[in-house]
Amino acid sequence: MxxxxxxxxxxxxxxxxxxxxxxxxxxxxxxxxxxxxxxxxxxxxxxxxxxxxxxxxxxxxxxxxxxxxxxxxxxxxxxxxxxxxxxxxxxxxxxxxxxxxxxxxxxxxxxxxxxxxxxxxIPDLLPPVGCQTKRKPDQDIDDEVRRASEVLNMVGHADIGQSCAVHRGQMLAIEGVFGTDWMLESLKVRPDSGGGIFFKAPKPGQDRRGDLPVISSQTVAKAADAGLDGIVIEEGGVMVLDMSNAIKEADKRNIFLWVKRS
Amino acid sequence: MxxxxxxxxxxxxxxxxxxxxxxxxxxxxxxxxxxxxxxxxxxxxxxxxxxxxxxxxxxxxxxxxxxxxxxxxxxxxxxxxxxxxxxxxxxxxxxxxxxxxxxxxxxxxxxxxxxxxxxxxIPDLLPPVGCQTKRKPDQDIDDEVRRASEVLNMVGHADIGQSCAVHRGQMLAIEGVFGTDWMLESLKVRPDSGGGIFFKAPKPGQDRRGDLPVISSQTVAKAADAGLDGIVIEEGGVMVLDMSNAIKEADKRNIFLWVKRS
Missing domain, CATH: 3.40.50.20 (Rossmann fold)
Known part of the structure; x- marks a missing residue:
């Protein structure tokens, strides 16, 4: 059992x-x-x-x-x-x-x-590579992802959060002890005009049998409320609780959800 | 001239x-x-x-x-x-x-x-080592400072903010592109019962002729609003715009301001 x-x-x-x-x-x-x-x-x-x-x-x-x-x-x-x-x-x-x-x-x-x-x-908790939302990532997405990934790798060694928000190479926020939702909520009152990505990935070297990062349609809604353009997660590294719902929410809010090859 | x-x-x-x-x-x-x-x-x-x-x-x-x-x-x-x-x-x-x-x-x-x-x-922009506020740091301050310093050193290599907030070894927030004030304001709605320190220091290897971090009595007020216990800055590394005012504000709000030997 x-x-x-x-x-x-x-x-x-x-x-x-x-x-x-x-x-x-x-x-x-x-x-x-x-x-x-x-x-x-x-x-x-x-x-x-x-x-x-x-x-x-x-x-x-x-x-x-x-x-x-x-x-x-x-x-x-x-x-x-x-x-x-x-x-x-x-x-x-x-x-x-x-x-x-x-x-x-x-x-x-x-x-x-x-x-x-x-x-x-439940293998389908890990969505396949690609972008199934109507909105697609912009051309400069690779730079943003590289920056987000660089920072998460760095703080990962200090065992800090598994997500961050980046816009044009600048760090908007890094997840701390209060978690993803709190970080995204704090960005609801951002002093600029919006934009950027929410990036989530496992910590470097993380034991993937437990505590893999998770997102849901609620995360999608919060990312949209935070004025972000989209969400990028790593293939095989982030679970999506209900992918079809998450895509529906993303399409409703006009943000993208991209599962990037790891 | x-x-x-x-x-x-x-x-x-x-x-x-x-x-x-x-x-x-x-x-x-x-x-x-x-x-x-x-x-x-x-x-x-x-x-x-x-x-x-x-x-x-x-x-x-x-x-x-x-x-x-x-x-x-x-x-x-x-x-x-x-x-x-x-x-x-x-x-x-x-x-x-x-x-x-x-x-x-x-x-x-x-x-x-x-x-x-x-x-x-103006040499007195850099306050002397010590704690002139009525409230003094707790005994576990060294652990908190070590953690804060470790994280800032790490993110400093990615050229990210010069401050963070830490409580019992957990990272509450790291300064991003929106700066210190925004970070502290976001902590006004923290989901726990408060506590912790605000830590500010120059980036590792920073050219100290410009852009040294600065705090003021306004920073002190915002740290208090964020439910933090006190502020720790590094000797010779952080300017205080009006030290006597900052101390007055800290005493009024019952938080400490500690200039730590670097």
């Missing part, structure tokens, strides 16, 4: 709906997913107990899906089954986001589970 | 008021300084003519002060005296901000002028 280790957002429900056979929805306390029932809530302090419970329930595959933020571990709450995991958990919580993810994956793998990515279960 | 090559903001007036002897205020068209009369307006297309005019007026020293943005050169407007400068000007406009500045400085130096920094004329 599959266990969906769920965080916030729409992705857990989408996986639940789109995978065949039964699956368990397991949520980290405080980060409930949207619109689905949670079968098991857990805290990191009881991760050891959870691993045994999942194993007993017949779970073989786990898929991490949805957004979580780092939580603080309360030493008084750690159960006996979790104590052996504490060194690895501590390492996970102190590392960068990607390091944290790798450490958590390793804990599940050591316990005998197979970690599978959302896009392995 | 001194020529103040003025851009936007309060710095040109401050230099005019605080330097002895006569000085000429020369402004790049479209970037008028605050609260002072401009003796000469110029466009980049007429830079050659300006250099000769300054020389004839007895100017020996030039000081660049205030903010400008990159402008587009109109080939039809280039005068004969400026034509020989075009290769260097083009190089300047295509380079990063710091490269642009160095190229402009070189043009003035080749024409026989001495380029002097605002803080060489």
């Amino acid at each position: 599959l266990a969906i280790i769920a965080g916030q957002g729409d992705l857990p429900k989408l996986i639940k709906d789109r995978t065949k056979g039964p699956s368990l929805v397991v949520a980290l306390q405080g980060f409930a997913p949207n619109d689905i029932d949670v079968d098991l809530n857990f805290r990191l302090e009881n991760l050891g107990a959870l691993l045994i419970e999942l194993s007993r329930a017949g779970v073989r595959d786990v898929c991490f899906a949805g957004a979580v933020r780092r939580t603080v571990i309360d030493p008084a709450q750690i159960d006996d089954l979790t104590k052996p995991l504490i060194p690895k958990l501590t390492e996970a919580l102190l590392g960068g986001d990607d390091g944290a993810l790798r450490a958590i994956f390793a804990i599940f793998e050591d316990a005998g589970f197979n970690v599978t990515a959302a896009h392995e279960l | 001194l020529a103040i090559i003025a851009g936007q903001g309060d710095l040109p007036k401050l230099i005019k008021d605080r330097t002895k002897g006569p000085s000429l205020v020369v402004a790049l068209q479209g970037f008028a300084p605050n609260d002072i009369d401009v003796d000469l307006n110029f466009r980049l297309e007429n830079l050659g003519a300006l250099l000769i005019e300054l020389s004839r007026a007895g100017v020996r020293d030039v000081c660049f002060a205030g903010a400008v943005r990159r402008t587009v050169i109109d080939p039809a407007q280039i005068d004969d005296l400026t034509k020989p400068l075009i290769p260097k000007l083009t190089e300047a406009l295509l380079g990063g901000d710091d490269g642009a500045l160095r190229a402009i400085f070189a043009i003035f130096e080749d024409a026989g002028f001495n380029v002097t920094a605002a803080h060489e004329l």
